Amino acid sequence: MAEPAKSSPLNELCSALPSLPMRLQEVGRFVAANDYDATTRSMRDLAAEAGADPAAFTRLAKAIGYSGWDALRAALTEARRPSQTSPFSGRAKGRRHGPHADVALITDKLEAEAAGLPRISASSVANAAKTLHGAKRIWIAGFRSCRSVAELLNYELRLFRADEVQIVGGSGPDDLDLGAFRADEAVVVIGFTPYTGASVRVAEAAYRAGATLIAIADSVAAPMAEGADHVLLFEAASSPGFFPSLTGAIAIAQSLAAVTFSLGGATAKKRLQDTEARLTATSIYVSEKG
Amino acid sequence: MAEPAKSSPLNELCSALPSLPMRLQEVGRFVAANDYDATTRSMRDLAAEAGADPAAFTRLAKAIGYSGWDALRAALTEARRPSQTSPFSGRAKGRRHGPHADVALITDKLEAEAAGLPRISASSVANAAKTLHGAKRIWIAGFRSCRSVAELLNYELRLFRADEVQIVGGSGPDDLDLGAFRADEAVVVIGFTPYTGASVRVAEAAYRAGATLIAIADSVAAPMAEGADHVLLFEAASSPGFFPSLTGAIAIAQSLAAVTFSLGGATAKKRLQDTEARLTATSIYVSEKG
DNA sequence: TCGGCCATGAAACATTTGTTGCATATCTAA
DNA sequence: TTAGATATGCAACAAATGTTTCATGGCCGA
Numbered sequence: 001m002a003e004p005a006k007s008s009p010l011n012e013l014c015s016a017l018p019s020l021p022m023r024l025q026e027v028g029r030f031v032a033a034n035d036y037d038a039t040t041r042s043m044r045d046l047a048a049e050a051g052a053d054p055a056a057f058t059r060l061a062k063a064i065g066y067s068g069w070d071a072l073r074a075a076l077t078e079a080r081r082p083s084q085t086s087p088f089s090g091r092a093k094g095r096r097h098g099p100h101a102d103v104a105l106i107t108d109k110l111e112a113e114a115a116g117l118p119r120i121s122a123s124s125v126a127n128a129a130k131t132l133h134g135a136k137r138i139w140i141a142g143f144r145s146c147r148s149v150a151e152l153l154n155y156e157l158r159l160f161r162a163d164e165v166q167i168v169g170g171s172g173p174d175d176l177d178l179g180a181f182r183a184d185e186a187v188v189v190i191g192f193t194p195y196t197g198a199s200v201r202v203a204e205a206a207y208r209a210g211a212t213l214i215a216i217a218d219s220v221a222a223p224m225a226e227g228a229d230h231v232l233l234f235e236a237a238s239s240p241g242f243f244p245s246l247t248g249a250i251a252i253a254q255s256l257a258a259v260t261f262s263l264g265g266a267t268a269k270k271r272l273q274d275t276e277a278r279l280t281a282t283s284i285y286v287s288e289k290g
Numbered sequence: 291m292a293e294p295a296k297s298s299p300l301n302e303l304c305s306a307l308p309s310l311p312m313r314l315q316e317v318g319r320f321v322a323a324n325d326y327d328a329t330t331r332s333m334r335d336l337a338a339e340a341g342a343d344p345a346a347f348t349r350l351a352k353a354i355g356y357s358g359w360d361a362l363r364a365a366l367t368e369a370r371r372p373s374q375t376s377p378f379s380g381r382a383k384g385r386r387h388g389p390h391a392d393v394a395l396i397t398d399k400l401e402a403e404a405a406g407l408p409r410i411s412a413s414s415v416a417n418a419a420k421t422l423h424g425a426k427r428i429w430i431a432g433f434r435s436c437r438s439v440a441e442l443l444n445y446e447l448r449l450f451r452a453d454e455v456q457i458v459g460g461s462g463p464d465d466l467d468l469g470a471f472r473a474d475e476a477v478v479v480i481g482f483t484p485y486t487g488a489s490v491r492v493a494e495a496a497y498r499a500g501a502t503l504i505a506i507a508d509s510v511a512a513p514m515a516e517g518a519d520h521v522l523l524f525e526a527a528s529s530p531g532f533f534p535s536l537t538g539a540i541a542i543a544q545s546l547a548a549v550t551f552s553l554g555g556a557t558a559k560k561r562l563q564d565t566e567a568r569l570t571a572t573s574i575y576v577s578e579k580g
Numbered sequence: 581t582c583g584g585c586c587a588t589g590a591a592a593c594a595t596t597t598g599t600t601g602c603a604t605a606t607c608t609a610a
Numbered sequence: 611t612t613a614g615a616t617a618t619g620c621a622a623c624a625a626a627t628g629t630t631t632c633a634t635g636g637c638c639g640a
Binding site for chain 3: 333344345359
């Protein structure tokens with residue numbers, strides 16, 4: 001009757017728990033403690049692991065107001081569904097007003113981005129770096145806003161792999177480069193929703209050429225992630241704002257460059273020093289003020 | 291060929307996609323895009339929603355090396371299982387060597403960068419954005435690795451301030467632009483140690499012209515921060531690695547663009563929509579899978 | 581002590597699930 | 611074009627699923 005409003009199915013379960021027969025309490029606690037398995041594995045499977053009768057699960061579901069175990073599981077499944085980030089509708093968000101609205105906007109954005117960084121798969125980046133290290137040549141492609149990420153990666157890799165790194169379309173129309181991909185080369189493509197046609201074409205060309213394809217994207221469902229040997233994911237929509245965030249992509253690019261450099265060992269170190277020496281000699285850098 | 295081996299089932303799926311028959315590609319894309327439903331709902335259910343034959347799912351699973359759909363789903367389920375590792379637990383891992391040294395390097399780097407983001411002064415960014423909003427024209431300068439940051443800021447601002455934003459040296463030698471600075475304009479300079487001479491010259495020129503100078507730098511002692519009306523600080527050296535991190539600078543640039551956009555109000559919104567419409571019309575973007 | 585009640589487990593049930601065989605449609609190569 | 615191979619949809623299959631029924635066992639009130 002006077003249920004505690006419409007909270008999550010788990011809460012309903014917990015609040016109804018004390019008034020249930022002993023066996024159902026056990027089962028209920030098991031479900032609450034293993035709700036992920038509850039949504040993915042079968043009822044009999046759970047029963048075996050919980051050491052209970054399968055029927056107990058059906059009875060539990062009915063006891064707390066569901067038509068059956070399927071209904072309860074459906075509710076749990078929906079409750080667990082990852083929040084669908086509407087990629088481009090975010091700009092319609094209600095603008096907070098007041099004097100500090102802008103500050104709050106920035107703070108939210110930064111917090112969300114900070115939270116997203118640790119979710120990047122370090123092992124995936126490490127594996128991709130191994131591939132880069134072994135590649136005879138490295139192509140980098142990024143268009144629109146992703147061009148900045150591409151250029152950063154290009155710049156950092158060139159510090160110790162000068163002759164072997166190149167931006168796709170860096171010196172002329174993109175299509176001239178697409179035919180140049182070779183099997184022993186690596187192609188890095190950066191992109192997120194909405195995906196540019198050019199990035200997809202690069203990915204396809206890389207695949208056709210048999211080159212190793214590394215995709216830095218916001219989703220495994222990204223078109224240019226198809227056929228990729230490595231997919232490095234970042235959260236573009238995680239931060240509020242009028243445009244998807246590139247912070248994660250930048251972090252990946254830098255990590256990629258850093259690990260590739262460390263794999264390069266003494267040779268890479270030497271080349272980096274040479275490059276720096278040359279830049280200093282041509283007085284690109286300014287001496288710091290004492 | 292030697293598989294990367296240690297990748298997620300989603301990655302295996304993506305890399306195998308292009309070599310699959312058309313129908314299986316469709317189904318594969320559907321699975322990649324709806325992997326949560328793939329783990330929770332039934333095969334036939336998915337088939338109905340994807341508009342495909344149930345058998346296609348079984349065939350897809352077998353095509354990429356699993357014994358059947360159940361096996362693929364089990365793999366996806368395990369991959370999706372919530373990790374018991376708390377996101378921000380500063381795990382004390384002394385391991386600096388061994389097989390996982392690279393992974394540890396990346397993890398440390400990401401954690402340090404994530405920790406640095408909240409230290410950015412949101413109010414400073416907000417103030418700088420107000421300046422940008424009032425500026426007749428916006429110049430952006432960044433050299434070497436900072437060029438990527440400059441281009442990102444340029445790209446995002448141009449989405450709604452097309453005619454009034456320009457990269458210094460974007461169309462010819464830098465020095466041609468230096469004389470063009472005016473008093474009612476704003477100049478954004480991005481840089482960190484070691485500082486390039488070019489960025490310092492830009493800052494000086496802006497100061498002489500009486501233009502508003504916004505410096506994005508790693509220190510208030512940076513040469514181009516001298517005489518700046520706004521200094522936005524980020525932590526470049528906070529993360530380990532062979533090269534200072536630009537993650538903070540990117541975050542600042544994006545926040546700056548976002549706030550400037552929000553200050554622009556309806557006009558900015560309208561222009562952004564126009565720009566997007568134009569990009570879509572020229573089919574720069576590829577339509578997402580159905 | 582007895583009798584009703586409910587909780588519990590085992591087995592039987594109707595569905596639904598994933599799979600496979602087969603006939604047709606589609607593509608590829610000569 | 612023809613021949614061979616492959617891809618695809620349909621339908622039937624065995625296995626597994628959630629549910630129900632039934633018999634049993636324990637509990638409390640008379």
